[in-house]
Amino acid sequence: MTLVVALGSWAGWASLADTTRASDRLQQRISPAATAVVELGAALVDQETSVRGYLLTRDAQFLAPYRDGLATERRVLADLHGLLSAEPGLPAMLDRVESGAAVWRARYAEPLIAAPDPQSPLVVPGKAAFDVLRADVAALQQRVDAARSDGRRALEDARQRRDTIFTAIVAGLLVGLLAIALLLQWAVLRPLERLQGAVRRVADGDFDHRVPAAGPRDLAELGADVEAMRGRIVAALADSRAQQELLRRSNSDLEQFAYVASHDLQEPLRKIASFCQMLQRRYSPQLDDRAQQYIAFAVDGATRMQALINDLLAFSRVGRVYDSVAEVDLNATLRRVRSDLAVRLEDAGAEVECPRLPVIQGDSTLLAMLWQNLISNAVKFRKPDAAPRIAIGAAPDSPASAISPASAEGPGADNQNGATAQDGADGQDVAEWRFWVQDNGIGIEPQFEDKVFVIFQRLHPRDVYPGTGIGLAICKRIVEHHGGRIWLDADYTAGARICFTLPARQAGRQGASSDSGIGHLR
Structure with missing residues (x-):
């Protein structure tokens, strides 16, 4: 399960990283570059339009779009160099547009601004040079659009791969869980059920049934401990049975003692008391007071002895006869x-x-x-x-x-x-x-x-x-x-x-x- 989790984590991280790279390329470089190329083309068109308007009117206010377009061109070119530096072929095309724009301004735009003449021989070749520059910008824009389309396809492919990989990860986890469940059933639960069945048999009174010590180490140790406990219980039971047999014999002896106490021991006491009383009645005139007292002591002692024996007999019957x-x-x-x-x-x-x-x-x-x-x-x-x-x-x-x-x-x-x-x-x-x-x-x-x-x-x-x-x-x-x-x-x-x-x-x-x-x- 650890291997499945590790491989799944690595595959998921790789797919997420691939998707992130495709998304970052598209959203943070290609799409902004496409927008910047459009802005670059507009800035160059503003410059060319501003020069032609200035030639026709000789009004200096028509040069404001030229200067703004120039500033926008420089800013956009700086951004495009950063955005397209990692794209194959696009930096060279961007350099061609940049150099073409610089040549057009140096050979045609700047001389025409310096000597504004609508009939200047520089007008026609300047227009042709600008058309070449516009074609270069269009080609750059076409390549950037193609790169954006490729980036979208790459992002969609990365997302599909990500979904496929995560589906495989989930399936792998489920298969791993199923495998673990089967392994637990085979390696743990079955030995545990056998141990449980054995323990129940012992608990139901089959103390001679051995408790197995099988399965994983902890379960085997538990089974061994239970088996040792069963052995001690069997030994204690055997000892208890022996004690019960001794107790049974002791109770039998006690029953015999009770019989002796209630019959054999009391008979001499009754005889002693009876003969002492007969002696007192028959020879009372011949006996002095001390002899009478001695006879009374003997009768009282015999009577109390009988009472003690009867009470002791009643005490011994508690929990034995009445139970x-x-x-x-x-x-x-x-x-x-x-x-x-x-x-x-x-x-x-x-x-x-x-x-x-x-x-x-x-x-x-x-x-x-x-x-x-x-x-x-x-x-x-x-x-x-x-x-x-x-x-x-x-x-x-x-x-x-x-x-x-x-x-x-x-x-x-x-x-x-x-x-x-x-x-x-x-x-x-x-x-x-x-x-x-x-x-x-x-x-x-x-x-x-x-x-x-x-x-x-x-x-x-x-x-x-x-x-x-x-x-x-x-x-x-x-x-x-x-x-x-x-x-x-x-x-x-x-x-x-x-x-x-x-x-x-x-x-x-x-x-x-x-x-x-x-x-x-x-």
């Missing part, structure tokens, strides 16, 4: 949880406030466990002199809907904010939802924010607040299993507020369910 993914209406889930906790909520005089909740993707059993643990904690860790007030809220997790401490001064405020955010998000694409459960209980100190989500970590003695300290750990595992995060809102000081996020259901289908809300329970 289905479906659309879950949190309103229905929360109604079911409230029903299960109805007696406990009524005994505590608890009030639960909640807006409409969205439909999300997840496991309904795990999400029910999540709400149950959070609401149970809010009831358990209440202030002795105040009935529990529990507020549940939800909003799209975005900067505009983030929970601000200033807007969350109480359960009612959160309820209002959650409902507004829910209503405003209907029909929009929501990536995830932010939820919160807050109460007016004893609260959690900010320095224990990380500790409360660790399994079996307690902040209070067992005789004050019962339990094993696994509730929030299970909540954390459930939320993280669903791809969310959970944290303690340290800015809320009127109790405890636990916040967490859950992914929304598929894009374009988010929003609250058609349930009209849960209402209040006292």
Whole structure:
């Protein structure tokens, strides 16, 4: 393509230069010379006419055209010498006219002006000499006209050659572009299509299909890099399959461990507790207070050990036993949880406030466990002199809907904010939802924010607040299993507020369910 452009540029420049030369010769030399020759002939005729008029009238004013014609002759001759110097044959004819004019003036015109006599013998030969001079001027004019005609033909020929050359240049460029397109198709596009097809086969799961490294150097290097990447993917896949097999075996062992924990380990504990209680009932009169205390310690330890094993078993089942993914209406889930906790909520005089909740993707059993643990904690860790007030809220997790401490001064405020955010998000694409459960209980100190989500970590003695300290750990595992995060809102000081996020259901289908809300329970 570079060669085509170079040759085309040179040919175009040469044709333009040829056309320019022909045009300049015609317009700047030949045509002005033709006009000057006509002006020269007129100047000589003016001189001859002026001399004859002066001879007849002897009036000096008739000599004015003679002098003007002489001046015009000299000027035109100077111009013609410059215009016709490069034309073959024309400078000699111009010199002949110039010398003839000089001889005519010197031999006839000037003597007749000096001695004006109409009967002078110089009149007849002077007229003959001037006729010869006029013939020379006519011959010069004829040659200049012929040169102008030749110049016009040369210019037209140059223009035709220019058009032909530019047509050839355009045709050459088109042919070059076609050749380049064919070369690109053969040398680049076809190898690229083969590379694309191979990459798609690998992307579709055929990881054993090799990626070709053919074509131009850059494309070949790209193919080699993709092939190296495929090799690493195959190696990583093999390693992942090996890890999956190990994980499968580990899960099988974990299933066996769960079975042992739920049956074999609990059976000795039940036996210890039962026989200790039988010992206490049968030999109670023979036992002193210390022995009674020891037996109570043994029974309590066995009972707590059973509770720990059951909680550990429930913790291990998160994401393993319960791992289905479906659309879950949190309103229905929360109604079911409230029903299960109805007696406990009524005994505590608890009030639960909640807006409409969205439909999300997840496991309904795990999400029910999540709400149950959070609401149970809010009831358990209440202030002795105040009935529990529990507020549940939800909003799209975005900067505009983030929970601000200033807007969350109480359960009612959160309820209002959650409902507004829910209503405003209907029909929009929501990536995830932010939820919160807050109460007016004893609260959690900010320095224990990380500790409360660790399994079996307690902040209070067992005789004050019962339990094993696994509730929030299970909540954390459930939320993280669903791809969310959970944290303690340290800015809320009127109790405890636990916040967490859950992914929304598929894009374009988010929003609250058609349930009209849960209402209040006292």
